Amino acid sequence: xxxxxxxxxxxxxxxxxxxxxxxxxxxxxxxxxxxxxxxxxxxxxxxxxxxxxxxxxxxxxxxxxxxxxxxxxxxxxxxxxxxxxxxxxxxxxxxxxxxxxxxxxxxxxxxxxxxxxxxxxxxxxxxxxxxxxxxxxxxxxxxxxxxxxxxxxxxxxxxxxxxxxxxxxxxxxxxxxxxxxxxxxxxxxxxxxxxxxxxxxxxxxxxxxxxxxxxxxxxxxxxxxxxxxxxxxxxxxxxxxxxxxxxxxxxxxxxxxxxxxxxxxxxxxxxxxxxxxxxxxxxxxxxxxxxxxxxxxxxxxxxxxxxxxxxxxxxxxxxxxxxxxxxxxxxxxxxxxxxxxxxxxxxxxxxxxxxxxxxxxxxxxxxxxxxxxxxxxxxxxxxxxxxxxxxxxxxxxxxxxxxxxxxxxxxxxxxxxxxxxxxxxxxxxxxxxxxxxxxxxxxxxxxxxxxxxxxxxxxxxxxxxxxxxxxxxxxxxxxxx
Numbered sequence: 001x002x003x004x005x006x007x008x009x010x011x012x013x014x015x016x017x018x019x020x021x022x023x024x025x026x027x028x029x030x031x032x033x034x035x036x037x038x039x040x041x042x043x044x045x046x047x048x049x050x051x052x053x054x055x056x057x058x059x060x061x062x063x064x065x066x067x068x069x070x071x072x073x074x075x076x077x078x079x080x081x082x083x084x085x086x087x088x089x090x091x092x093x094x095x096x097x098x099x100x101x102x103x104x105x106x107x108x109x110x111x112x113x114x115x116x117x118x119x120x121x122x123x124x125x126x127x128x129x130x131x132x133x134x135x136x137x138x139x140x141x142x143x144x145x146x147x148x149x150x151x152x153x154x155x156x157x158x159x160x161x162x163x164x165x166x167x168x169x170x171x172x173x174x175x176x177x178x179x180x181x182x183x184x185x186x187x188x189x190x191x192x193x194x195x196x197x198x199x200x201x202x203x204x205x206x207x208x209x210x211x212x213x214x215x216x217x218x219x220x221x222x223x224x225x226x227x228x229x230x231x232x233x234x235x236x237x238x239x240x241x242x243x244x245x246x247x248x249x250x251x252x253x254x255x256x257x258x259x260x261x262x263x264x265x266x267x268x269x270x271x272x273x274x275x276x277x278x279x280x281x282x283x284x285x286x287x288x289x290x291x292x293x294x295x296x297x298x299x300x301x302x303x304x305x306x307x308x309x310x311x312x313x314x315x316x317x318x319x320x321x322x323x324x325x326x327x328x329x330x331x332x333x334x335x336x337x338x339x340x341x342x343x344x345x346x347x348x349x350x351x352x353x354x355x356x357x358x359x360x361x362x363x364x365x366x367x368x369x370x371x372x373x374x375x376x377x378x379x380x381x382x383x384x385x386x387x388x389x390x391x392x393x394x395x396x397x398x399x400x401x402x403x404x405x406x407x408x409x410x411x412x413x414x415x416x417x418x419x420x421x422x423x424x425x426x427x428x429x430x431x432x433x434x435x436x437x438x439x440x441x442x443x444x445x446x447x448x449x450x451x452x453x454x455x456x457x458x459x460x461x462x463x464x465x466x467x468x469x470x471x472x473x474x475x476x477x478x479x480x481x
Contacts, residue, residue: 011480012068012473013410019403020454020469024060024462026396027380027455028053029361034376034383035457036362049376049457056459060466067470072478075471076418079131083152086124089117090159097163105163118168119464121156123471126425128152129175133182134418140183149179166323167448170436177428178421186235187296194227194300195307202311203327211260217268217308224275224304225249228297236294241285245278275301326446343379344443346372351385351393351442358389376457378449381441396455400434407469410476419475426472430465 028050035049075082097104106114129152133140140146157172173192180189198220208215229249232242252274256267279298286294315324350366353359362368364386367375372382385393404427411423430453437452439445451461 009068012477013406016403016406016410016469016473019399019406020466023399023403023454024057026384026399027452028057030380030383030387030455031376031457033362033364033387034367034380036368052459053457053462056462059459060462063463063466064470067467067474068477070474072474075127075475076131076134079127083124083128086117086121087156087159090121090156090163093117094159094162103164105160105165105168113459116168116458116460116464118156118160118163118165119460120467121160122171122429122464123468125153125156125172125175126178126422126429126468127471129178129425130418130422133421134416138417140179141185146179146184164320165449166320167450170448171429171432171450174428174432175425177431178424181424182417182421187300190227191300191303194223194304197223198304198307199311199314202308203315206312211264211267213260213265213267218271220304220308221268221271221275222253224301225271225278227304228275228278228301231297231300236296238294249274272305275305326448343373343447344440347379347382347441348443350375350382354386354389354392356390358385358387358392361387363387377451378437378447378456379441380452380455380457381438384455397438400430404431404434407472410472413479414476415479419472419479422475423472426468429468 031053032050093107094104097106098108100106105118106116108114129149132138132148132152133145138145140149153172153175157169160169160172176184176189176192180186201219202216205216205219206214210218225245226249229242229246232238232245236242252270256270259265260267279301282298283295286292286298315327319327346366350364350372353366354364359365364383366372366386367383372379375383381393381396384396388395407423407427407430411420411427414420414423433450433453436445436448437450437456440447451458453465454462
């Protein structure tokens, strides 16, 4: 048993563990800086957050040892039971969790200890997805497999939405990266990117009108026409048909622009009519040649138009008022420096005040005077920027880049789909968290309230990310056993 444990620690990927340790230590230092009180002579005191984070770090080390000592088949064998247990825990949280700032996502263990089951749903979902996709002769593009994979991802996300934690639920979109690696069609990825783009364009430019033409509709319909031509030319290898559609689009666009100068009319409606004509032709073309893929541009066009005409309804009727406000501030539709935009504005000031090398550890004025709310959790990166400046911020970004790339490298060397799918799921979750969290602190992405891995204060967060990572390292270690 002792020899087995010794061999396990010799063969584990110490490069990844080193990066993990660097981030955990840097995160703890940042929490010390964000939580430091000028009136308190002690940097660490028993009831303070730095001391509590040390407790979470210590328990995380225990979890690491337990995970690494488990049998190499444990996670694949119990992937589905773990997933089912987490789903039940998420449902239980909806029913019994207290309302904390409008969210029912925390299970209260004691007055000072709370757990957020949503953090543990990530590794459970990754395990279940990897187990399902590890089946013999698995082929993701089939309708059944793609549907089941989507349900595995969406079920915990829906449970988390029921807890009013939309930000945490959005993290599950990151699993698309793992699906894409395993053969999901690029059309799905393209449609996802375009859906977000069209939603933003419709909200941002809906009030602009040029010569009786809604600018948002004209922009989106123009992009749809361009994508149809690109799909025909590069994805379906229909060069002549793609060139013909492109010439028709350009000629109609020029003719419509000239006519609108003398007789203003809704040019966007004409553009949408052209999309409808192209779509009908492609469907008929597909039936005539009995090749269904030629109808894909038409399907893309129909879904895109559906997003165009439903964006305002979703924004006004589905999203909560505070979510609407955050999106408006992020898109520059409203200026709310004392309300929704206060956190981001103060965070930008804190980061900018750090300059090139920062003000030094515990010398940040914006964070010490508590100008930035949630500065040791969701907005922890502003502490890094103020105290360690551009150099410190860039160092954190480089560490995350090396960390994620290393995980992807380890995932590619897995002999079975189970390890590869799980590895890419881990990499995509870390990438999503780092990108969105740092983006919202800098005002690039909307504020959705997700932690920065290993930096933000919190036991559930640290435990969840630690378990997520070290399960993968244990799976990677099994290659050599």
